[in-house]
Amino acid sequence: MxxxxxxxxxxxxxxxxxxxxxxxxxxxxxxxxxxxxxxxxxxxxxxxxxxxxxxxxxxxxxxxxxxxxxxxxxxxxxxxxxxxxxxxxxxxxxxxxxxxxxxxxxxxxxxxxxxxxxxxxxxxxxxxxxxxxxxxxxxxxTELFFYRKDLFDEAGIAAPKTMDDYQNAAAKLDSGRMSGTIMSLKPVDAALNETHWYLNAVGDGWFDENWRPIFNQEAGVKAITRMKEMSEFAPRGFTSHANDESTINLQQGLAAMGLQWFTRAASMDDPQKSRVVGKIDWVAPPGGGARVxxxxxxxxxxxxxxxxxxxxxxxxxxxxxxxxxxxxxxxxxxxxxxxxxxxxxxxxxxxxxxxxxxxGKPFPALPDFNDVGDIVTRHVLRAVTGEVEVKAALDQAAKETEELLASRGYYKN
Structure with missing residues (x-):
């Protein structure tokens, strides 16, 4: 050293x-x-x-x-x-x-x-x-919502506009051969992107105007609870999945939908890599607030x-x-x-x-946000996998976040 x-x-x-x-x-x-x-x-x-x-x-x-x-x-x-x-x-x-x-x-x-x-x-x-x-x-x-339009059409499902629509569609298309949705929760970046979407689409975001955490309040708990529910339709091993793994799951027809980056869209129509050429379509992420x-x-x-x-x-x-x-x-x-x-x-x-x-929404304009993300995603994973209750996990994440930001001079008192 x-x-x-x-x-x-x-x-x-x-x-x-x-x-x-x-x-x-x-x-x-x-x-x-x-x-x-x-x-x-x-x-x-x-x-x-x-x-x-x-x-x-x-x-x-x-x-x-x-x-x-x-x-x-x-x-x-x-x-x-x-x-x-x-x-x-x-x-x-x-x-x-x-x-x-x-x-x-x-x-x-x-x-x-x-x-x-x-x-x-x-x-x-x-x-x-x-x-x-x-x-x-x-x-x-920016992150887009990828979905199998052919399967949605066959099932008579419209492209989801809300998180309820998303959950209902994932539940309907989930099967032993295909997961209802991808979910990218590999620490830190992938999990941070997914968490960002849920906290904005279902919750009230990350912080108040004074950089005090609000993600552990009622709306934030509801958001991560929804993420935990959605994980029931995710592929096995989703806590170690990032962009590459989720892209492959979509390309190979192993998942029906989910959040993924714009830069991964072209690969869906690449016949050298994809089994679903022409079958994937895209809409803005349900509920809005995905990362830009x-x-x-x-x-x-x-x-x-x-x-x-x-x-x-x-x-x-x-x-x-x-x-x-x-x-x-x-x-x-x-x-x-x-x-x-x-x-x-x-x-x-x-x-x-x-x-x-x-x-969409960029990450909060906080110079130390990457360090905050490391804290929060660690506790979100514990909540989603059932290791700790959602509220307790988010309270601990908020406590550690406040301690970090206080040590770096973000709070006057």
Whole structure:
């Protein structure tokens, strides 16, 4: 442990020194860092095209390296980075630390020119912190409700709109050969996503306005009780299932429906992987409130460059036309693009994605939410598997959550 710690500190110091020692490109050059992926390659390329050749320098790298570089650079208040890629969870942390430039004034100034009201409320919530906008959304993922339309039609069941509809349909289609629903409760991320949906669709969410837990109150207990009931129709081993396992269960006809990410929709129609090609359909998750995840590009608060020019560069790269082209690589967060007829024909799950974006919810804007999620999902699993009564499990989760947040200065008293 001691050796590892020394190495980490040494590597971080070396990385900071290398960053600060990077030769100045030119006073006019905008330096962008980001996570290497096909969508980011496309959008950073669009940023380079938005300004004259040579004005934009792009460095893409693995996400852990980017986060390390960004954290070291920002914490030193260096102006070595101008624009950076951030996930919605990392954005909250960076914004809370005062490392990002608020974009509210520029957003209002260019709202009409760049059609910035085309982003739905759930997306704007994901790129905001403490009432301020900090990022230009470019990459979005949302959870959809996958269901076997052929089996629903045969059984005379309509696509579910409410959690009662969902439970009734799962009970009707559950059999020895096929589970009524997938359920992804592998700690932490998969279980956190499923819990988030239930707490929003059935309960009243996670916290009150002062970050005090409310998930252990009556509505939250009802939500996790419903999850426990639904687990009766889930595949064996659901507490160790995440996205891959649930995707396979749907593809192989081993489950009739359930919550899964937009990015898994195309694989349902892949004849090399799926036995249910053309049989799956999609709607917005019953009851609403399923997770919306959004990544984007933010401007460093410490950049000495022209931040208005940077904002316009970001807006050009995320324009309607740009996102129509970028739909090949990722789900576009603009409603008008999701409504595009050609794209809807090419990607038949797009109409459901649009609906899911409009009533979905990002994780709470809490910089320490991942740590809270680790606590809550541990106790939710104990409740769902019957190890502990639901109310007792949630009370203990709330107690530990309050202790954690109090230790990190969230409460005045």
């Amino acid at each position: 001691k050796t590892s710690r020394i190495w980490t500190l040494g590597a971080s110091a070396a990385l900071l020194a290398a960053t600060l020692a990077t030769p100045a490109l030119s006073q006019e050059t905008i330096r962008i860092i980001g996570h290497r992926s096909p969508p980011n390659e496309y959008y950073t390329g669009a940023m380079q095209k938005a300004l004259p050749e040579g004005r934009v320098s792009v460095e893409l790298m693995p996400i852990d390296k980017e986060m390390e570089l960004a954290s070291i650079t920002m914490s030193s208040k260096s102006d070595a980075i101008d624009v950076l890629y951030l996930t919605d969870s990392s954005l909250k942390r960076f914004a809370a630390n005062g490392w990002l430039e608020p974009l509210d004034d520029l957003w209002a100034k260019y709202k009409e020119e760049y059609k910035l009201d085309d982003f739905p409320p759930a997306i704007m919530e994901a790129v905001s912190y403490d009432g301020h906008i900090y990022s230009m959304p470019v990459l979005t993922n 995840a959004n990544d984007g590009f933010a401007i460093s608060a410490f950049s000495s460059g022209d931040k208005e020019e940077m904002f316009r560069m970001l807006a050009e790269a995320s324009s309607v036309d740009s996102m129509i082209k970028g739909a090949e690589f990722s789900m576009p967060p603009r409603l008008s693009v999701l409504q595009n007829e050609e794209l809807s024909e090419k990607y038949r799950w797009y109409p459901a994605a649009r609906a899911a974006l409009e009533d």
